[in-house]
């Protein structure tokens with residue numbers, strides 16, 4: 662069973678937020694980026710948030726409205742030719758269309774290079790094509806772990822057009838979970854244990870609640886960069 666937030670509310674467990682200092686000096690001394698936005702991460706325990714916190718990042722406003730527009734103008738024509746897929750009960754994703762892209766216009770390439778430079782160690786071999794996933798307003802992604810055969814230890818995704826909630830659940834202990842609020846135009850990064858030992862999912866609109874607040878889901882396009890297995 663997946664732990665729903667309502668379950669935790671019912672037993673009066675307060676949501677646990679990461680509460681790392683966000684000042685430059687302490688972040689620098691702890692090796693954390695000052696750009697981390699820990700208020701966007703909550704979880705089943707403080708211990709888990711702190712332990713896994715170094716392997717999960719959400720960076721708000723990673724791209725500007727203009728950059729979001731540039732990406733959308735490049736992606737929309739190709740996406741519009743496809744139909745959303747709804748009816749495959751066994752698929753990990755419901756209500757989506759997707760594509761891959763290797764070559765980008767200069768403005769998009771600049772944004773992607775920024776993603777690559779913050780998400781991956783220098784020289785880490787990357788998966789060539791960038792993955793584009795277009796979720797309908799009613800679409801959602803069921804819990805899954807990305808293929809270890811094709812993808813390395815890091816997954817980095819930009820969220821366009823909509824806020825959403827990404828839930829991570831420990832594969833062999835479903836009482837251990839983190840919810841990430843992914844604001845429109847944010848970047849998330851999952852590394853190592855967060856990538857290998859936790860499923861990730863994008864909640865459907867009806868379930869999209871973060872810390873008691875509804876987070877309405879619109880159509881959402883994600884632009885996902887991955888590295889190759891080591």
Ligand SMILES: O=C(O)CCC(=O)C(=O)O
Pocket residue numbers: 792794802807818861863883885
């Ligand atoms: O849309 C996202 O940000 C995540 C997509 C995903 O989990 C996948 O394609 O494996």
Ligand SMILES: [Fe+2]
Pocket residue numbers: 805806807861
């Ligand atoms: Fe995934």
Ligand SMILES: [Mn+2]
Pocket residue numbers: 749750751752
């Ligand atoms: Mn199928």
